[in-house]
Amino acid sequence: MSGRQINESVEKPFRLTAIRFSHYVEKVRWTMDRLGIPYLERPLMPMVHFMVTPFVTGLSGHADEHSTRFSTPVIKTDRNEVIVKSSAIMCYLSERCLSEDETLFPTEEVVQLDEHYNRYLGPHTRRLFYFNVLNQPDLMFELADRNVGAGQAWLFKTLYRSFRRWIRSGLGITRERVDKGIGHIYKEFDRVAQTLSDGRPYLFGDRLTAADISFACLGGAAMLPTPAEGYGAYLPPLDRCSDELRRVSTELRESDAGKWVLGLYRVERGKRVIPALPSLS
Numbered sequence: 001m002s003g004r005q006i007n008e009s010v011e012k013p014f015r016l017t018a019i020r021f022s023h024y025v026e027k028v029r030w031t032m033d034r035l036g037i038p039y040l041e042r043p044l045m046p047m048v049h050f051m052v053t054p055f056v057t058g059l060s061g062h063a064d065e066h067s068t069r070f071s072t073p074v075i076k077t078d079r080n081e082v083i084v085k086s087s088a089i090m091c092y093l094s095e096r097c098l099s100e101d102e103t104l105f106p107t108e109e110v111v112q113l114d115e116h117y118n119r120y121l122g123p124h125t126r127r128l129f130y131f132n133v134l135n136q137p138d139l140m141f142e143l144a145d146r147n148v149g150a151g152q153a154w155l156f157k158t159l160y161r162s163f164r165r166w167i168r169s170g171l172g173i174t175r176e177r178v179d180k181g182i183g184h185i186y187k188e189f190d191r192v193a194q195t196l197s198d199g200r201p202y203l204f205g206d207r208l209t210a211a212d213i214s215f216a217c218l219g220g221a222a223m224l225p226t227p228a229e230g231y232g233a234y235l236p237p238l239d240r241c242s243d244e245l246r247r248v249s250t251e252l253r254e255s256d257a258g259k260w261v262l263g264l265y266r267v268e269r270g271k272r273v274i275p276a277l278p279s280l281s
């Protein structure tokens with residue numbers, strides 16, 4: 001399915017404003033790549049995004065209990081519509097490009113499971129990631145060097161100490177919450193394995209839905225998938241991560257649900273077909 005033709009109903013490339021390595025952004029990139037939507041990505045580092053997204057969303061941003069109204073992903077379509085929130089964007093793309101038989105949101109259960117992952121899985125994997133990686137400035141600096149342009153990377157590194165403090169307090173990152181979160185992540189992976197244990201290829205049967213993409217991105221990010229494995233941004237290499245992050249990622253990779261997610265990246269996501277800025281080579 002990866003490598004679909006450029007969608008001909010699209011008049012000019014969409015614009016994706018994105019904290020480049022975000023797993024919520026990956027949901028949208030996956031969907032756009034899958035549907036052949038041409039887009040240009042404006043890649044951002046966290047905190048630097050506050051200097052950009054207000055100019056894109058104006059007053060239309062949407063806050064929830066885990067993110068501000070200036071959060072990403074945000075897209076601007078070929079018709080100049082600005083859409084915020086990963087699931088709303090996926091829904092728009094699905095309605096615009098897919099028939100009723102192909103929709104990514106075929107039932108209310110799919111909508112609910114996607115939202116469940118938005119609210120109860122994405123925040124836990126993100127806290128686990130930041131709790132560990134913020135303590136390794138060299139890894140954070142490499143994320144900047146590999147994911148955004150040189151000027152922005154310089155700004156991020158220069159203001160890193162303040163940014164780190166704000167990220168920690170903004171996301172409520174504490175040892176206790178991370179410990180609880182790890183339990184939740186394992187539980188969600190177990191639940192997925194149980195659902196798939198009857199042999200079905202996807203969470204809702206024999207077709208890929210938004211819930212599969214959502215789990216693969218919001219849960220799968222804890223396994224730190226690489227661009228070669230299909231992830232649309234650069235995440236830190238496992239062998240340089242802290243013992244805790246490496247242990248959890250490795251255990252998830254070896255679990256049934258983790259293997260299934262890596263298979264989804266391989267078969268359904270594939271490598272990105274639309275060049276992004278800057279290059280991920």
Ligand SMILES: N[C@@H](CCC(=O)N[C@@H](CS)C(=O)NCC(=O)O)C(=O)O
Pocket residue numbers: 019022023024049064066067068069070071072073084085086087118126
């Ligand atoms: N509910 C939003 C959440 C997205 C989200 O949390 N994005 C993070 C990136 S991991 C972000 O931009 N955070 C910065 C902020 O909240 O200002 C969605 O699904 O799009």
